[in-house]
Amino acid sequence: MLPLTxxxxxxxxxxxxxxxxxxxxxxxxxxxxxxxxxVAASLxxxxxxxxxxxxLPVAVSALAIAMGLNLLEVVTIPLxxxxxxxxxxxxxxxxxxxxxxxxxTFALAASPCATPVLATLLAYTxxxxxxxxxxxxxxxxxxxxxxxxxxxxxxxxxxxxVLALREYSTWVTPASGVLLVGGGxxxxxSRL
Numbered sequence: 001m002l003p004l005t006x007x008x009x010x011x012x013x014x015x016x017x018x019x020x021x022x023x024x025x026x027x028x029x030x031x032x033x034x035x036x037x038x039v040a041a042s043l044x045x046x047x048x049x050x051x052x053x054x055x056l057p058v059a060v061s062a063l064a065i066a067m068g069l070n071l072l073e074v075v076t077i078p079l080x081x082x083x084x085x086x087x088x089x090x091x092x093x094x095x096x097x098x099x100x101x102x103x104x105t106f107a108l109a110a111s112p113c114a115t116p117v118l119a120t121l122l123a124y125t126x127x128x129x130x131x132x133x134x135x136x137x138x139x140x141x142x143x144x145x146x147x148x149x150x151x152x153x154x155x156x157x158x159x160x161x162v163l164a165l166r167e168y169s170t171w172v173t174p175a176s177g178v179l180l181v182g183g184g185x186x187x188x189x190s191r192l
Contacts, residue, residue: 020150025096027146029103034118034138037107038125042134045126060123061188067116068180071173077116114145120180 045056070077091098121141125134 021096022099023146023150025099026103026106027142027150029100029105030107030146031103031139031142032100033104033107034142035135037122038134038136038138039131040134041122041125042128042131046129046131057127058188058191060120060127061184061191063123064120064180064184064187066184067120068177068182068184070116071177071180116180117141117176120184 066075066077069075091101093101118141121137125137128134
């Protein structure tokens with residue numbers, strides 16, 4: 001998602017838009033969608049998780065392990081994507097509104113590295129049953145996702161330098177996989 005996101009922000013800058021304002025609006029759209037997903041997951045957990053007893057935390061642990069193994073490419077899990085054919089460039093909206101709407105939809109597009117972590121986090125928020133906690137956890141996740149974008153957008157020419165750093169960040173996905181598997185195994189063993 002990072003190259004796609006940076007490409008979108010860089011494209012609006014090339015078209016005469018402000019990179020920082022576009023990135024901030026885009027990040028706001030991402031934050032809105034992901035926080036709402038966190039609230040929805042915790043409400044669903046509150047409504048349906050009580051009947052599952054210890055089954056929900058065990059299922060969340062198993063999901064974390066499966067998503068970690070997917071990141072480590074031990075298993076392949078097809079991840080769903082929503083709203084992948086939405087093109088907002090032709091929309092008659094101000095640039096900031098267009099960027100915000102793009103952020104809303106980009107949050108629903110699956111990516112091989114972010115979606116497993118997001119799915120695990122959403123499953124965990126379902127176990128809390130607390131919408132405030134769910135929204136806060138997803139806003140925290142979003143801030144970690146968006147801070148590099150906002151930093152890159154605030155510096156002239158930094159967008160291309162962030163993309164150049166991808167060759168040095170090949171360890172992020174496997175490290176995330178190891179953390180998910182480790183956390184899932186720990187949680188599963190503590191439940192059993």
